[in-house]
Amino acid sequence: MWKEIPLQRPGQWPAGVRLPIIVSVHHQSEEAAVMFPDGQADPFDYSERQYGGRCGAWRLLEILDRHGVRGTWIICGATVEKYPQISRAVLQAGHAVAGHTYEHEMMCNYPPDRELRLIKKTICVFEDILGVRLRGWRTCFASHNTIDLLLEHCNFEWDASIWNDDLPYMIEGHGRRLLEIPFSSYSDAAWAIQITNPMPPTPYGTWHSNPPEFMLRALTAQFDALYERGAERAVLMPLTVHDFIVGRPSRSSVLDAFIGYAKQHEGVVFATHDQVSEWWLRNYDGHEPVGHKQRN
Amino acid sequence: MATEIEPLSDADWPAGVRLPVALTFEHQSGEGAPLLPGDRPNAMIGGAMQYGARTGIWNILELLDEFNIQATFLVCGATAERYPDAIRAACKAGHEIAGMSYSFDRVRTMSTERERGVVLRTMKALQEVCGATIKGWRCPDYRISPQTLDILSEEGFVWDSSLLNDDRPCLFECSGGKIVELPFTTSTADKTFIGYPYPIRSTPDGLEGIWSSEFDVLYRESARACRLLVLSIQTWVTGRPAPLRSLRRFMQRLVQYNDVQFARCHDIALWSSARALSEKRS
Numbered sequence: 372m373w374k375e376i377p378l379q380r381p382g383q384w385p386a387g388v389r390l391p392i393i394v395s396v397h398h399q400s401e402e403a404a405v406m407f408p409d410g411q412a413d414p415f416d417y418s419e420r421q422y423g424g425r426c427g428a429w430r431l432l433e434i435l436d437r438h439g440v441r442g443t444w445i446i447c448g449a450t451v452e453k454y455p456q457i458s459r460a461v462l463q464a465g466h467a468v469a470g471h472t473y474e475h476e477m478m479c480n481y482p483p484d485r486e487l488r489l490i491k492k493t494i495c496v497f498e499d500i501l502g503v504r505l506r507g508w509r510t511c512f513a514s515h516n517t518i519d520l521l522l523e524h525c526n527f528e529w530d531a532s533i534w535n536d537d538l539p540y541m542i543e544g545h546g547r548r549l550l551e552i553p554f555s556s557y558s559d560a561a562w563a564i565q566i567t568n569p570m571p572p573t574p575y576g577t578w579h580s581n582p583p584e585f586m587l588r589a590l591t592a593q594f595d596a597l598y599e600r601g602a603e604r605a606v607l608m609p610l611t612v613h614d615f616i617v618g619r620p621s622r623s624s625v626l627d628a629f630i631g632y633a634k635q636h637e638g639v640v641f642a643t644h645d646q647v648s649e650w651w652l653r654n655y656d657g658h659e660p661v662g663h664k665q666r667n
Numbered sequence: 668m669a670t671e672i673e674p675l676s677d678a679d680w681p682a683g684v685r686l687p688v689a690l691t692f693e694h695q696s697g698e699g700a701p702l703l704p705g706d707r708p709n710a711m712i713g714g715a716m717q718y719g720a721r722t723g724i725w726n727i728l729e730l731l732d733e734f735n736i737q738a739t740f741l742v743c744g745a746t747a748e749r750y751p752d753a754i755r756a757a758c759k760a761g762h763e764i765a766g767m768s769y770s771f772d773r774v775r776t777m778s779t780e781r782e783r784g785v786v787l788r789t790m791k792a793l794q795e796v797c798g799a800t801i802k803g804w805r806c807p808d809y810r811i812s813p814q815t816l817d818i819l820s821e822e823g824f825v826w827d828s829s830l831l832n833d834d835r836p837c838l839f840e841c842s843g844g845k846i847v848e849l850p851f852t853t854s855t856a857d858k859t860f861i862g863y864p865y866p867i868r869s870t871p872d873g874l875e876g877i878w879s880s881e882f883d884v885l886y887r888e889s890a891r892a893c894r895l896l897v898l899s900i901q902t903w904v905t906g907r908p909a910p911l912r913s914l915r916r917f918m919q920r921l922v923q924y925n926d927v928q929f930a931r932c933h934d935i936a937l938w939s940s941a942r943a944l945s946e947k948r949s
Contacts, residue, residue: 407775409776411775411776413810414775414809414810414811414812414829415808415809415810415831418809418811418829418830418831418832418850419831419832419852419853421831421832422831422832422833422850422852425674425832425833426832426833426834426835430884430888578853578859579866579868580853580854580859580860580868581868581869582860582868582869582873582874582876582877583877583880584873584876585868619852619854619881620834620880620881620884620885620888621854621855621877621878621880621881621884622854623884624880624883624884
């Protein structure tokens with residue numbers, strides 16, 4: 372159990388920041404491939420997703436680099452193991468990283484002890500292969516235990532797993548504090564393709580995809596609305612892209628065009644979850660650090 | 668068991684070629700239509716697909732001829748037997764005829780021997796119709812089985828194009844030799860966007876924009892890395908007059924680039940693997 376710690380006054384961003392945008396790159400390669408009832412991965416779905424680890428992630432890294440944008444790479448433990456070069460290049464380029472479960476397990480289907488084991492396993496992979504102690508977490512398909520497990524057993528500063536608010540909020544429980552930085556359904560998994568269907572793809576054998584400009588229009592609408600609100604109150608734009616979705620050439624132009632458009636606006640700042648977390652904590656009296664007390 | 672050796676990042680394109688483009692036309696006449704309950708044939712959807720075999724392919728051949736471009740047709744053996752004239756015409760015009768099973772047979776869970784039977788029957792059907800010995804393959808529904816590449820290598824194939832996981836050709840070591848994989852994508856496929864009864868998500872113009880932006884990104888990247896553009900096109904979708912105009916405009920744009928080369932998959936596979944194979948031998 373946990374409780375929320377309310378702000379004593381309306382939250383603010385640092386001076387000059389009108390709209391922070393957090394680009395989250397989900398780097399999960401083939402981890403979430405659909406399984407047929409016979410226990411075999413769907414070769415079509417597997418291959419489509421594997422593109423993300425082999426090619427798409429590199430393209431997204433290059434686009435962010437070209438724009439001078441740093442985001443948060445949300446990475447599965449197994450993906451770090453299979454494609455370590457890309458994770459190293461991500462760190463080298465100054466992006467933040469966060470854990471995204473081990474093999475993209477749908478945690479809503481797991482008992483708490485197994486969920487915790489998978490969280491710990493992922494934390495270890497980041498430490499062993501990349502030498503990184505994770506500051507943040509985004510689960511896959513949150514369970515009713517996820518937040519309690521993070522508070523009780525882990526040392527994360529922030530979590531970004533829940534879609535329930537426009538702004539970060541602090542929670543406290545099991546003797547720890549954690550900043551929840553909610554994300555949004557304005558992501559490529561919602562607007563570019565339909566992959567949430569838990570059943571194998573249709574007998575026709577293709578994903579349901581929207582044309583790239585469809586997603587660009589949705590992102591632009593979201594941006595315009597938030598930018599307008601940002602003139603009078605704190606707002607935040609989370610933007611999620613996947614290595615195997617927007618990493619495809621034709622769809623990558625969406626991210627490229629969107630960043631180009633957003634950058635033209637004064638007060639728009641691309642930030643990582645780590646940065647946003649540090650900024651938002653200043654809204655709490657005493658600026659208490661959350662999670663662990665010391666960072667290396 | 669087929670194992671990947673490496674993506675062919677140093678594929679040796681012919682002098683002056685920066686980005687090869689493979690138009691791969693998937694050709695069936697309703698064999699792949701989903702069955703009605705009780706495993707009854709679906710005449711409505713099957714009929715929509717027959718359009719490609721009766722009419723669409725002829726429209727496409729005319730367009731390719733107009734541009735003097737060679738492409739690849741991935742053909743079901745049964746379709747070739749039912750509509751042999753178009754396959755003969757395609758072969759005669761210098762296009763590559765490759766296989767896409769006999770009757771849209773889904774091989775994912777087939778035994779090795781049954782799957783081999785599908786491959787051999789398709790080879791025989793296409794050989795009898797147009798005289799060509801096929802060297803390339805794409806699995807129906809893009810669902811490869813664990814033994815597909817091994818079977819292909821044992822039956823003398825050179826390339827496969829059933830995977831969707833890369834922008835570069837990849838080399839596989841298989842039980843019967845090497846197979847070049849030419850990955851493609853459904854993210855630019857006509858049937859993903861405008862192929863009713865698949866969900867309609869765009870328009871013929873929109874599809875042209877998707878092809879175009881795919882090309883733009885790959886062309887830009889091909890300045891410094893190996894890239895390959897493979898488009899998956901259904902004769903029953905883009906063979907219709909409106910998308911055909913989109914394809915014409917797309918081709919009109921590409922032929923203006925001197926370093927973009929439309930090519931058959933077999934040629935691309937040989938270019939891709941030439942260097943890797945000679946290094947392995949030396």
